[in-house]
Amino acid sequence: MATQILPSHPPALPRTHDPNNSGCGRSNHLSVRRKAEDHPVLALLDDHRRLDADSIRRIHARMLRLGLLDHPYSASRLLAACSLSPSPDLRYARRVFDHISAPNLFTWNIIIRAHASGPDPRLALLLFSSLLRHSPHSPDKFTFPFAIKAAAELAALREGAALHAMVAKSPFLRSDVFVLNSLVHFYAACGDSNLSLRVFEKIPEPDVVSWNSAIAALAQGGRWDEALQLFEEMDRGKVMPNDVTMVSVASVCGKKGDLELGKRIHSYIERGEIKQSLILDNALLDMFVKCRSLADAESLFDGMTTRDSISWTTMLVGYAKSGQFDAARRVFDEMPRRDIASWNALISCYEQSGRPKEALDLFHELQHADATPDQVTLVAALSACSQLGALELGCWIHAYMEKNNFQLNYHLTTSLIDMYSKCGDLDKALRVFGCASKRDVFVWSAMIAGLAMHGRGREALDLFEQMQEAEVEPNTVTFTNILCACSHAGLVEEGRLCFSQMLPVYGISPTADHYSCMADILGRAGLLEEARGYVESMPTPPGATAWGALLGGCAIHKNVELGELACRRLLELEPRNHGAYVILSNLYARSGRWDAVAMLRKVMKESSVKKEAGCSSIEVDGVVHEFLVGDISHPTKEKIYLQLEDIASRLKAAGYVPDRKEEDDAKEKALCLHSENLAIASGLPDDMFAGTDPDHEESSCVTVRVWIGLLLASVLLEAKQSWMEAKKRVAVLNFVQQSKCVLSCGLDRDGYLLQVCCYTRGEAL
DNA sequence: ATAGGGTTAG
Incomplete structure (x- = not known):
């Protein structure tokens, strides 16, 4: 650093950044240095955890006036304060950093650290590389843990491995426990528990964090038993487990459903060997919930002195997963703060318990509350739409995603394809698939399943070929869907071939599902x-x-x-x-x-x-109505029954004879009470048949309406009929497609009719 | 002057 010989006068104005000017202000270096380190203003920065943005700005201004920012030491103190405050303003921190001439290594470390755990960890890696290129300093044992943290946040295997290589070249770094611990964490974050463990085994003297990181790596990699073995090994050794260890161990007990071990862990903690913490309590709660021991969860929850929204949400999930939806809802209503995860938990529980209507009701409720759905919300809502055949709402969610610039990730793309396929709009599903910029195995598999359930087995097999050309490895689900396609299209030879190639060519052992598919195809x-x-x-x-x-x-x-x-x-x-x-x-x-x-x-x-009890639903104007067999509770039941009688007599006039070969269903009265019929009749307009006679119809528009009614009714009266066959049988469908009506049908995995939606674009039906 | 590990929803 250049020695200054000018008299010491604090500069009145802030310096503009000039990287070529390595000078440090216009004052006597030694006197400023002493002043800079001791200046009382700096004491204000000591407790940076309590400083808010405004106080930092005020201190910054004073430091500018006093000339303190010209000195790397005091400038770094300011940088540390604004980087490490509870909610750091990183752009501000970056501007402060850019104004520090000749930042020292401490300064670099601080700014890299701040960005590593910030919203864009890539910036930390960029800063690391400019440290390498533009500064005289070399990264040290502090720099690496921060940079590796950034790579871990990004799951950037290539970048992290490069950092690892740099570490390996330095004898000081390659045995540093902090650096190595961060690498253990990094490889786990990239999903490679093997590499993670290999780093762990090379740590000369692993400390508690090393053990914790390795146990967590195994736990998150699904290697539960090995995680527990490592914990036992640790317990026998000289390193004492702490609360963080127990979080991972409790989490493993939950995933394994090992209540006995879970309880032993719990009492071990209660005996006071382990520090209490909210996170640990939450992990134990989750363990009890996953082990289906709601009583233990309740008593733990009741005894907790502090609870956060994770605690409440975990209890909510506990009730919902055990079918106690009233209790779950009560927890939801009582919790002091609901975040989006709480909404998602309840919506997903409904959706996964075969209560898609409740899921969508809650989704509507969420929109009236001031909560903002995230990707998880939309995935769950789309899945509920699939189950209900709620095409209109599904389309609305799709439009919502586009309007709000949701990144169409794999998960959302898969959900959209699944929703459109199951709601009967295969063309839209194909369009989503075609527009996807990247496709993973789930996206491809969903599209194959869509084609399969619409009876387009050949195309499904073609898609499988394309998937392999795109070098996406099929998984077990892909093969289930392919075999399902073969079953629908009657492709016996192809089915045999696929099955026989699974293990030798693709390395996937056929599961019970695949064997069942073969039994189905051959049968x-x-x-x-x-x-x-x-x-x-x-x-x-x-x-x-x-x-x-x-x-x-x-x-x-x-x-x-x-x-x-x-x-x-x-x-x-x-x-x-x-x-x-x-x-x-x-x-x-x-x-x-x-x-x-x-x-x-x-x-x-x-x-x-x-x-x-049969249950059917119909979506009218985006609202889903449900009907049980013989349901008479709907407010417009009179209208519905009149519609049904009308349809029944018209069907008879048109020569329709119900299929009586199958069991029961014989009585026409009973037919009328079938849930499918109730649902569809409720969605038909009051005046559908007003003044019409199917045999002598003048207005083609009305004819179409009548035929829609007859078509739906005839399809629904034979709900066991495959939709594809019905389509072939009833040529009148072409009319439907030309009219303004949109007719879509929900199909189950076997291509059987689940739901029908019928509505118009623009005008009422 | 600075460091690392852990819990919920899909």
Whole structure:
């Protein structure tokens, strides 16, 4: 640093930044140096955790007037204060840094540290590289942990590995426990628990943080048992576990569902060996919730002196996951502060428990509260839309995402494709897929599933080819979807080939799902013995799905003996499976075995197997209405019943005969109370048939309306009918497509009709 | 003068 010989007069104006001017102000260097270090203003910066932005600005101004910023030491004190305050203004910190001429290494470390844990950790890495290129200093044992932290935040494997290489070259750094600990954390953050562990094993004297980082790496990598082993090893050694250790251990107990170990951990902590902390309490709460021990969770929660929104949300999830939705809702209403995660937790729990309507009601509620949905919210809401066939709301969410510049990440792209496919709008699904800039295995798999459920098996297989050309590795879900496509399109040979290639070519062991798909493909094709072979050669004992697939094949091809066997096995696993009885009964009926039909009914009656209450929904103007079988509670029930009677008589006039081959459904009155019919009739306009006669219709617009009604009704009256077949059968669908009406159908995985939405663009139907 | 590790929703 140049020695100054000018008299000491504090400069009145702030210096502008000039990197070429390495001079430090216009005053006597030595006297300023002493003053700069001792100046009382600096004492104001000591407690930087309490300084707010305004106080920092005031101190900054005073320091400018006093000329203190010309000295690297005092300027760094200011930099530290504004970088390390609780909510640092990094752009401000960066401006202060840029005005410090010849920043020393401490200064560099501070600014890199601040950016490493800031909103854009890339800036920390950029600063690190300008430290290397533009400064005379070399990064030290403080610099590396900050830079590696930034790489970890970004999961930037390449950059972090480069830092690791630099560390490895320096004998001082490569054995520094802080540096190595940050590398253990870094590799774990990149999802590579192996590398993480290898660094850990090289630490000469691991401290508690080393152990904690390694245990956390294993815990987060899903290697639960190894995490617990490492914990035991630590416990036997000279390093004492602390509260942070126990957070990871509790989390592993939760993931494993190991309540016994979880309780031992809990009492170990309560004996006072371990410091209490809110995070640890939350981790224990989560452990109890995941182990389904709500009583333990409640008593822990009740005894907690401080709780944050994570504590409340964890309790909420505990109630919701155990089906106590009223209690969950009470927690939600009582919690002092709700963040978006609390909303997401409840919405997701509803959606995953087969309560999509409640999920969407809550989603609407969220929009009226002043909460802002995030990606997790939208993923959950889209999934609820898929389950309900709520196309209109799904479209609205899509538009909302575009309007608010949501990054279409893999997760959201997958959800959109799934929603459009399941709500029947395959073209939109294909469009989302086509517009996706990047596609991971889930995006590809969702699109393959979409094509499969719409009966476009060939195209699904083509897409699989394209996926491989794009060098995306298929996973187990991809193969389930491909086999599903083969099943729908009747592609037996292709199905066999895919299945046989799974392990040798793709290294994926077929699971029970894949075996069941094969049983389904072969069974539908009438290759019942081969199907049975797949079921009986499964790696795990065949489950209800496998026997169900075989039973389905037997029912189609009237194989009573094998069908009975499959049904027996299925009922051993699921004694209350109503569907199994119905299929077997239909199989008997179609083979003329009426005695067996009667016997089966008797068995069902005696074992009081009940049909699950059917439930259907319809979306009208973005609002979802639900109907149960025989539901008479809807406010417009009169209208609905009139509609149904009208449709029924028109169907009869049009020569429609309900399919009576299948079981029950015989009484027309009962038909009217089918939940699907109730739902669709409620969505039809009051005057749909006003003054019309399907045989002599003048106005084509009205004709279309009438036909829509008839079409929907006929499809719905035979809800077991595949939608694809119905489409072929009813040519009138073309009218629908030309009209202003939008007709979309929700399909289940097998391409069967779940939901129908019918609405107009622009005008009321 | 500066350091590192941990909990909820998908």
